[in-house]
Amino acid sequence: MKSLLIVYHSVTGGTLQMAEAAATAARREAGVTVRLEAAAAAGPQALLECDGYLFACPENLAAMSGVMKDFFDRTYYPVLDRLQGRAYAILVCAGSSSASPPAGGCATSRRLSSSVPTHKPPKKSCVRSR
């Protein structure tokens, strides 16, 4: 059994909607358990306990939202060198500037992926849902 951790931050509900849709889809897969956790409440233990990750947040001021940044700030050292090779993907909910991301992803996804202490590239970068 593989476990997927979905960490999300959402203020007006767009990212939450995307994260819940992803969780619903992942739960349909055989052999996968899904944990959906708010970034403000999630900590390093959740990262260590799961096999793969989906990080979902709004793009705020051309960067990941502050609460998601705080999640990475809090968990970076506790998991450093302990998550190598684990798969992850990124969902970005943006108002406009991520509508046509350049190849390689928007600014937020680049910052997100450079914040994740694993060596595998993300499976997805920018997604605009609103």
Ligand SMILES: Cc1cc2nc3c(=O)[nH]c(=O)nc-3n(C[C@H](O)[C@H](O)[C@H](O)COP(=O)(O)O)c2cc1C
């Ligand atoms: C402070 C702030 C800054 C924002 N900056 C950006 C931005 O740089 N680019 C963009 O496309 N949208 C920006 N937005 C819009 C949000 O990304 C968008 O409304 C998103 O859907 C919010 O996600 P949520 O519903 O999960 O909170 C910003 C919103 C706020 C509140």
